[in-house]
Amino acid sequence: MKKNTMIIQVDTPQFDRDIERAATLLKKGENVAFPTETVYGLGGNAFDEQAILGIYEAKGRPSDNPLIVHISNKKMLEDLAIEIQPYVWHLIEAFWPGPLTVVLKKKQAVSSRVTGGLDTVAVRMPNHPVALKLIELAGVPVAAPSANLSGRPSPTKAAYVIEDLTGRVACIVAGEACEIGLESTVLDVTGENPVILRPGSVTQEQIESVVGSCEVDPALRDFSSEFAPKSPGMKYKHYAPEAQVTVYRGDGTQIIQMLETKCLDAISNGYRIGLMIFEADDLVLRNLSKDWPENWQAHVEICLEGNPSDLSEFARKLFGDMRYLDGKGCQSIYIHGVEETHLGRAIMNRLEKASEGRVFKI
Structure with missing residues (x-):
C-alpha cells in the first residue's frame, strides 16, 4: 500500500518540531529515513517486528540480510548485547560516535528479524547530529540499513532517498550530502580477535593501532548464496547502478589506452558510456580527445574522483x-x-559488488 511520505527539511525554523514528529513516527512503528555521516539510513524501532518488516518491504531486501542497529548512547548497547569483550570498549572509545559497527552476541529481546536469524546483533553509534537527535527523541535503538531500494547504489544525498522511497515510508529527513559516502566498517567482536566483515572508512590499520591485531573474514569476496551473511554487504549483489560496471586496475598508461x-x-557505435576516473586521467584523455570526432561528449560522460x-x-x-551516470543514460560505466x-x-x-566481479588487472 502506498504511503503518504512526509519530507522534513533540516535547517528550517520548524525543524525541532518536525524532528519530534519523525521520532514519534518511529516510536509508533513507522519507518523513517534519515542522514548519517556514512550514507542515509532507513530506520525502524529495533524492538518492533512490524517496523522491521516494514524496512524489508520498503527496500525489497532479502530477510536473511542482517540490519545494523543505531544507538545514541552507550547505555542502549547494554539493552542489545551480551558478553562484550574488554577490547571492544577500547574500540568504542576510539571510534564512537563514528563509522564503526560492532557485531556482538545479542540479547533475547532483539528480534531474529533484525539479525537475519543469527544470534548476533550489529550495532553502531552514528556521528551525525540529526541521526543522534532522532534516535534520542525516539528513545529506542533504531535498526537502519541504507535508505535505497535493495541492490541500488547506497544514497548519499536526500534526493536519492526521495527518488527511491517516496510512497514506501512514512517520513524522510532530508539533510545535506553525507560526509563519508561509504557504509560503516563492520567488525565481528564476538571472539578473542576482531574480524572485518565489511571494510569501511575505519581501516584495518586503524583498528590494529587500537587493539593490536585484526583479521579479515575470508567470506568477504564470496558472492555465492551458500552461507548466511554475518553482515550487510557480504552476500547479495549490492551498490549496482542500472549500467554495467567494469573496473580496471594496474598500469595507468594501459588503463588510459583501454x-x-x-x-x-561508443562514439562510432552511437551509445553512451560513463567514466569514473582521476583528475590526472582526465587531463590525458582530454588531450587525446583532440583527435576524436567533435561530438564525442554526446557519448562520453566523465566523473572525476579526485586524486x-x-x-x-x-x-x-x-x-x-x-x-x-545512470541518470545520464550511460549503458556502461x-x-x-x-x-x-x-x-x-x-x-x-x-x-567488486557493483561490477559483480568484473575487475580486471591490466
Missing part, C-alpha cells in the same frame, strides 16, 4: 556518481580502480 578504446567504440593519493573524495562520490590498502579496501569492496 578507456580511449571504449570511448571511441589517488587521497581516496576520501573517491569514497564520498562513488555511489552518487554511479547514480548520476568504466572505473579506474585502486590498490586494496587503507580506504582503498572499502572502495574496491564496493566496486
Whole structure:
C-alpha cells in the first residue's frame, strides 16, 4: 500500500518540531529515513517486528540480510548485547560516535528479524547530529540499513532517498550530502580477535593501532548464496547502478589506452558510456580527445574522483556518481580502480559488488 511520505527539511525554523514528529513516527512503528555521516539510513524501532518488516518491504531486501542497529548512547548497547569483550570498549572509545559497527552476541529481546536469524546483533553509534537527535527523541535503538531500494547504489544525498522511497515510508529527513559516502566498517567482536566483515572508512590499520591485531573474514569476496551473511554487504549483489560496471586496475598508461578504446567504440557505435576516473586521467584523455570526432561528449560522460593519493573524495562520490551516470543514460560505466590498502579496501569492496566481479588487472 502506498504511503503518504512526509519530507522534513533540516535547517528550517520548524525543524525541532518536525524532528519530534519523525521520532514519534518511529516510536509508533513507522519507518523513517534519515542522514548519517556514512550514507542515509532507513530506520525502524529495533524492538518492533512490524517496523522491521516494514524496512524489508520498503527496500525489497532479502530477510536473511542482517540490519545494523543505531544507538545514541552507550547505555542502549547494554539493552542489545551480551558478553562484550574488554577490547571492544577500547574500540568504542576510539571510534564512537563514528563509522564503526560492532557485531556482538545479542540479547533475547532483539528480534531474529533484525539479525537475519543469527544470534548476533550489529550495532553502531552514528556521528551525525540529526541521526543522534532522532534516535534520542525516539528513545529506542533504531535498526537502519541504507535508505535505497535493495541492490541500488547506497544514497548519499536526500534526493536519492526521495527518488527511491517516496510512497514506501512514512517520513524522510532530508539533510545535506553525507560526509563519508561509504557504509560503516563492520567488525565481528564476538571472539578473542576482531574480524572485518565489511571494510569501511575505519581501516584495518586503524583498528590494529587500537587493539593490536585484526583479521579479515575470508567470506568477504564470496558472492555465492551458500552461507548466511554475518553482515550487510557480504552476500547479495549490492551498490549496482542500472549500467554495467567494469573496473580496471594496474598500469595507468594501459588503463588510459583501454578507456580511449571504449570511448571511441561508443562514439562510432552511437551509445553512451560513463567514466569514473582521476583528475590526472582526465587531463590525458582530454588531450587525446583532440583527435576524436567533435561530438564525442554526446557519448562520453566523465566523473572525476579526485586524486589517488587521497581516496576520501573517491569514497564520498562513488555511489552518487554511479547514480548520476545512470541518470545520464550511460549503458556502461568504466572505473579506474585502486590498490586494496587503507580506504582503498572499502572502495574496491564496493566496486567488486557493483561490477559483480568484473575487475580486471591490466
